[in-house]
Amino acid sequence: MVFAYQRTVRFQDTDAAGVVYFANVLAMCHEAYEASLAASGIELQAFFGGWDTAFAIAHASVDFFKPMVCGDRLIIHLTPNPTSRSEFEISYQVFMADTTQKPLSKAFTRHVCIDTATRTRQDLPHPIITWLNQWGETAPSPSSLAD
Amino acid sequence: MVFAYQRTVRFQDTDAAGVVYFANVLAMCHEAYEASLAASGIELQAFFGGWDTAFAIAHASVDFFKPMVCGDRLIIHLTPNPTSRSEFEISYQVFMADTTQKPLSKAFTRHVCIDTATRTRQDLPHPIITWLNQWGETAPSPSSLAD
Amino acid sequence: MVFAYQRTVRFQDTDAAGVVYFANVLAMCHEAYEASLAASGIELQAFFGGWDTAFAIAHASVDFFKPMVCGDRLIIHLTPNPTSRSEFEISYQVFMADTTQKPLSKAFTRHVCIDTATRTRQDLPHPIITWLNQWGETAPSPSSLAD
């Protein structure tokens, strides 16, 4: 079950070349991540600022196949996957809303669960395991995760 | 008939004080303006970059009554009004989506219709008159507009 | 003594109309405010997130006289003024760096000193009084300030 997020390209997303500024595509993907968390019942203000644990982005990458312009109606598919007891990855595909055949862009982020005070690694907490079960291709199984 | 735009506060909108960065409230209001144009059948890419006429923002102001945080579900009410043959104003009220009693913020923008090549004033074109008729408190009447 | 901040317009500041996106002019003015605080010895991370007092922006406005494009070298003049025991205002003028005759834009922000926990008004603290003395047109005098 793939999480899908709808998003219209806005004037602020564009630059003087007339298309979406490259780094804003990653920001749109992060919006899809936020929407998927909210869809799993996670309260965003606490998640992004109030919890004892944070999910620091350690790596991000993005490929651009076709430019996007103001008013484009997009759909972003998101698939999270656990990669260790303390990490997960998310892959994103950005499509025009009327066709999900050829992506306009693909992106990828890697997140590390840390204690916000000590910035040391923590096991992924229960609400994130639930979110991974809900939207991931492969459900996380504690025994299959190596740190 | 008031135009209403729904918007969830995203992580990128916030700053290290934990609330929405002040200038981003104006950007959210501009999104509502874009959505109202699209709802009147105006093609946004052409409107914001391809037409011979542009609608330059000459003034903007914003008042902040309560802070907004990541995940807040907002509703923005927008009311445009013509102020001369070549200008219109838009007033915005930003509410929490569950109650439109006390606004969190109010904003205001003034737009001047100009020729993009010469940057001289132009009369408001037909699609904008239609948009003003659709969402404005008072419909524009050519005879009542003084330049 | 006017505080002057130099800033080059960057690609990200622009939009598909080829000029600086309107709300980004206010963000540039806020950068000038940050630079003026740092120039008075205020540590920015603490000021904007760690102090018990915050300086909430209650109002902002901006006028646009000429558009700015990518690569433009700007200079922003900033003048703060206290308006009560718990408030100050800042006025900004944005010029091309090679001439400070006609501003491209003028902006204005009003800041209220509050307790971050209770969000109630507080008297302006000592470091802000020092900053007002350093960069303001008129030095604040405790006896002349009415709340």
Place this chain on the structure above:
Amino acid sequence: MVFAYQRTVRFQDTDAAGVVYFANVLAMCHEAYEASLAASGIELQAFFGGWDTAFAIAHASVDFFKPMVCGDRLIIHLTPNPTSRSEFEISYQVFMADTTQKPLSKAFTRHVCIDTATRTRQDLPHPIITWLNQWGETAPSPSSLAD
């Protein structure tokens, strides 16, 4: 000869977690790219919007080693390298300004030279060859470039 760009982290760069929002690190790196172009005498408004050729970003990636906070004084080192007759890559290292030992972040972008009308590949034009010669580790040699 490495190009070095100084940049102070601003309040707008941060998010509610108190650190720089991840995608903004890529935007800072793009600023360094713009500054290196200007340092080679390239006029930015024309480069990013007016030329017949554009340098579309096809790929970007970024690694985060340590978080950055408001007020941090950074230095970004940038090294461009041609990879074919129509492409170049740029690698970036983001350091605290007082020490260039351990980077806080590393990033990478790949740029394809295209005709803006047809969006087909073009050979890199002379001003970009000059820029590559000036700031690259290895000067481009037409004979060594394969498409």
